[in-house]
Amino acid sequence: MLQIRYVWEWPVRLTHWFNVISIIALAVTGIYIGNPIISVPETGSFVMGWMRVVHFGFAYLFSVSVIVRLLWMFFGNEYASWRAFMPWLTKEGWSHIVGTFCYYTFLRRKVPYVVGHNALAAMAYSFVFLLFAVQVISGFSLYGQYDPNGLWASVTAPFLSLFSNQVLRLTHHMITWLLIGFAIHHVYSAWLMDVKEKNGTLSSIFGGYKFIDPKDL
Amino acid sequence: MQKEEQHVHDGMVPEDILQRWETRGVSRRDFMKFCSVMTATLALPVTMMGKIAEAIEGDNRPPVLWMEFLGCTGDTEAFLRANQPTATEIILDYLSIDYHETLMAAAGHQAEEAKRQTMEKYKGKYIAIVEGSIPTAEGGIHCTVGGNSALNIVREVCGDAAVTIAVGSCASFGGIPAAAPNPTGAISVSKAVPGATVMNLPGCPLNATNLTAAIVHFLTFGRLPATDSLGRPKFAYGKRIHDNCERRAHFDAGQYAEGFGDAGHRQGWCLYKLGCKGPETFHNCPTVRYNEGTSWPVQAGHGCIGCSEPQFWDTMTPFYERLPNVPGFGVEATADKIGLGIAAATAVAFGAHGVASALRKDDNSDADPVEKEG
Numbered sequence: 386m387l388q389i390r391y392v393w394e395w396p397v398r399l400t401h402w403f404n405v406i407s408i409i410a411l412a413v414t415g416i417y418i419g420n421p422i423i424s425v426p427e428t429g430s431f432v433m434g435w436m437r438v439v440h441f442g443f444a445y446l447f448s449v450s451v452i453v454r455l456l457w458m459f460f461g462n463e464y465a466s467w468r469a470f471m472p473w474l475t476k477e478g479w480s481h482i483v484g485t486f487c488y489y490t491f492l493r494r495k496v497p498y499v500v501g502h503n504a505l506a507a508m509a510y511s512f513v514f515l516l517f518a519v520q521v522i523s524g525f526s527l528y529g530q531y532d533p534n535g536l537w538a539s540v541t542a543p544f545l546s547l548f549s550n551q552v553l554r555l556t557h558h559m560i561t562w563l564l565i566g567f568a569i570h571h572v573y574s575a576w577l578m579d580v581k582e583k584n585g586t587l588s589s590i591f592g593g594y595k596f597i598d599p600k601d602l
Numbered sequence: 603m604q605k606e607e608q609h610v611h612d613g614m615v616p617e618d619i620l621q622r623w624e625t626r627g628v629s630r631r632d633f634m635k636f637c638s639v640m641t642a643t644l645a646l647p648v649t650m651m652g653k654i655a656e657a658i659e660g661d662n663r664p665p666v667l668w669m670e671f672l673g674c675t676g677d678t679e680a681f682l683r684a685n686q687p688t689a690t691e692i693i694l695d696y697l698s699i700d701y702h703e704t705l706m707a708a709a710g711h712q713a714e715e716a717k718r719q720t721m722e723k724y725k726g727k728y729i730a731i732v733e734g735s736i737p738t739a740e741g742g743i744h745c746t747v748g749g750n751s752a753l754n755i756v757r758e759v760c761g762d763a764a765v766t767i768a769v770g771s772c773a774s775f776g777g778i779p780a781a782a783p784n785p786t787g788a789i790s791v792s793k794a795v796p797g798a799t800v801m802n803l804p805g806c807p808l809n810a811t812n813l814t815a816a817i818v819h820f821l822t823f824g825r826l827p828a829t830d831s832l833g834r835p836k837f838a839y840g841k842r843i844h845d846n847c848e849r850r851a852h853f854d855a856g857q858y859a860e861g862f863g864d865a866g867h868r869q870g871w872c873l874y875k876l877g878c879k880g881p882e883t884f885h886n887c888p889t890v891r892y893n894e895g896t897s898w899p900v901q902a903g904h905g906c907i908g909c910s911e912p913q914f915w916d917t918m919t920p921f922y923e924r925l926p927n928v929p930g931f932g933v934e935a936t937a938d939k940i941g942l943g944i945a946a947a948t949a950v951a952f953g954a955h956g957v958a959s960a961l962r963k964d965d966n967s968d969a970d971p972v973e974k975e976g
């Protein structure tokens with residue numbers, strides 16, 4: 386019997402979509418900030434100004450969203466839990482890691498069937514959360530420089546004294562590209578699992594439900 | 603009317619002081635200008651002008667010992683060319699500079715003896731100014747004066763000084779001698795003499811107005827101005843160049859010079875795309891400027907190179923690119939080329955994987971309850 390299971394609770398879905406919107410907006414405005422290709426004839430325009438305003442606005446949204454999701458790892462269901470992101474902690478997790486790896490590399494016929502994240506995806510997400518954290522920290526360190534006596538400058542002072550602001554800027558810039566790479570991989574893998582597992586992976590991030598046949602587990 | 607008179611009175615410099623300066627050959631206009639530039643640079647209220655004028659004249663002015671180590675004498679040069687008015691007249695002549703290798707008439711043991719006497723007589727009272735960084739490799743043999751290593755000298759002289767002022771980026775942060783691979787093991791003054799009160803005035807060269815203002819502050823209040831976590835006075839290093847830049851409106855608008863001499867460059871557009879490090883650099887160049895307040899790099903059409911930031915030679919290069927090179931990749935590979943490469947490689951890899959997976963029919967789950975139609 387096919388079961389309808391509620392997998393992704395609303396905070397998970399909500400923060401997921403806030404992240405998507407923010408990352409798109411931040412990547413677009415950020416790449417412009419890094420390399421302003423639009424050049425305007427009017428001195429009265431405010432193109433870079435707006436790009437930065439939008440970047441900083443979404444930066445706050447993104448940071449709050451990431452923090453909420455991180456907190457939810459301790460309050461949410463088993464699929465949202467921090468444990469789900471560290472499959473290497475359990476023996477079963479290890480077998481899923483190996484199994485999924487073999488599936489992706491065409492060495493194995495079937496995907497190890499799981500209700501929540503597949504093991505490799507979960508590991509990729511742990512890494513992506515790390516990138517998020519570095520992006521938020523480096524972003525606010527750069528942001529704080531407009532007022533060296535301000536709140537952000539004092540919070541981020543350790544990072545600025547540990548790394549020069551140019552290193553933080555380069556890191557911030559490179560992680561943008563890594564996140565773009567991740568987005569490509571992520572959408573593709575979600576599609577692949579949707580097709581192969583046929584359990585509604587893609588629609589689950591909208592509605593939260595997956596269609597699970599317990600015989601597959 | 604009365605209010606206006608009161609205002610003038612508040613900032614007034616006592617008449618007798620003005621007259622004394624006139625007899626010394628500094629016109630009252632020049633002296634007033636000097637006092638007002640100092641109050642403005644230090645961000646003090648104009649009412650402090652009188653107090654500053656008095657302090658410069660006080661009889662308890664401390665002597666100055668100016669030492670030069672691994673540096674290019676650029677800071678001395680900048681100071682000698684200071685105009686406000688002729689800081690040479692007001693600060694140099696009037697402060698007693700008891701030791702300065704470039705300026706003093708004495709030489710050899712005679713000069714060293716004069717230095718020793720000042721240090722003994724004014725122990726704990728004199729101002730030490732250091733230009734250049736201090737080499738530490740191989741026992742500090744890479745810079746010796748009178749047979750003594752720079753490290754020894756700086757420890758002796760700064761250890762007994764009331765305050766030490768590190769002038770220029772080399773003395774403040776190690777500067778160019780300390781740039782990788784730093785063959786002489788050059789270090790900054792504050793690292794060489796950890797216990798001393800050191801104020802850093804980085805810049806390549808430092809801005810002479812800031813040095814004069816710092817000394818005036820010390821003479822007026824008996825202490826150095828408030829500093830930030832890098833030991834730099836906040837009055838001079840409290841704002842980013844980018845946030846005070848006269849080209850900032852062009853930055854916000856989205857108008858950038860793309861090359862030296864192009865249309866945008868000739869119209870004074872922002873130098874961001876030519877590698878300007880104004881967004882990374884804290885200094886008051888845009889407001890104080892150099893050479894009698896005539897100009898400063900960005901005004902002259904060249905991007906800021908971040909010369910007053912720690913390790914600028916290592917962190918701010920390449921000077922004509924916005925971002926540093928990515929470590930481990932060739933010099934020509936910019937961050938964006940590598941990034942695009944990563945994104946493209948991911949797309950290609952997963953695209954190929956997708957085609958292979960779509961063609962693959964053997965991986966259905968056992969329980970797939972799918973009914974095929976037709």
Ligand code: HEM
Nearest residue numbers: 408411412415416418419444520521524525527528558561
């Ligand atoms: C997914 C998240 C983010 C992405 C993809 C992103 C992307 C970028 C990129 C590509 C740049 C240009 C870097 C350069 O070449 O100089 C940039 C600049 C910047 N970002 Fe982000 N960013 C993100 C999050 C944040 C956050 C959370 C903050 C926090 C306030 C932030 C603050 C900044 C600042 C201050 C700059 C420099 C702006 C300037 O110098 O005018 N960013 N960002």
Ligand code: SF4
Nearest residue numbers: 844847872873878880
């Ligand atoms: S010229 Fe440099 S400091 Fe001035 S606005 Fe442009 S980037 Fe900023």
